Amino acid sequence: MIEVLTGTSLAAAAGLNAYLPLLGIGLLARFTDLVTLPDAWAWLTDERLLVVVAVLLVVEMVADKVPAVDSINDVLQTAVRPASGGMVFAAGTTSQTLQVDDPSAFFADNAWVPVAVGVGVALVVHLLKAAVRPVANTMTAGLAAPVLSAAEDAGAVALTIAAVVVPVLAAIGAVTVVALLVRRLRRRRDDRARRRVAAAEA
Template structure:
């Protein structure tokens, strides 16, 4: 169970920022015993790979804080964030050994699918929310939202590794945010339609 929560937490974080959970997993696997990468994922702890991920994170950190540019960045990230979610979910499958679960170990593709789906769902939520934030704040909310998302990705990554049971609370909070965003997007669309319909 804990391995699944760790994977879900990391893939959720990847939906907010593709590079933070990858860096957290890679760095922690090098400097602690908290993360043990399964066979085939040693590349994730390579310092050269981590350096490239840090450069990509720096670029996203800057681009995601600029209104309109953040929307273009989200379009590009539509492929990257779900892929990152699949990687981090699968890369932590070694945790299955810690809670004596063999089901995930026998079906490694499940981790990929769950990670991709979770990261994609969060990414789509973020992609829907950001234009609402930009519109309602005349663009001034973009950096604030971006910092909140980056902080959430880092916090959730660390919680997923060190206190996976708390991932359940994070997922409940995310569901509430999703409900609020969907409601807000529908309201904005209804206002636009009524403005267009009025003479």
């Protein structure tokens, strides 16, 4: 069960930022004893891959803070974030962490299942994020982009670290992120609907 919480939290982080959890789990496995990846996922610790992911992370973080560019970036990331979520979920559920000394064979017979679950989790978070951003930018003349992006990056970092150290807390955090995104989307849509009604009555 703990493995599933770890994987779910990592996949949710990937839905916010494709590269933070990939880089995080790779660095933790390479340079600390907090994570031990199984042989099938050991390539995530390759230094060349980590450099490429770090460069992509910088590009993603910059693009995500520019109004209009952030929405284009979200469209481009529709394939990348779920793919990342699938990888980190599968790696997280089969790795050994401080909390997981003997990973469960829950997904052992169907290796594709954890990847599919991770893709689904990351896709849900990504779609919510992508839906919130243009509405927020419209309502704030683009001022929301850097603020929301910074908050999402901080959330992805926190989820990645917590997924390894305290998976239960990370899972609660992942649910909270989804709830906040849904609430923000509903609030923005309600505000826009009220403005339309007010404009029609004027």
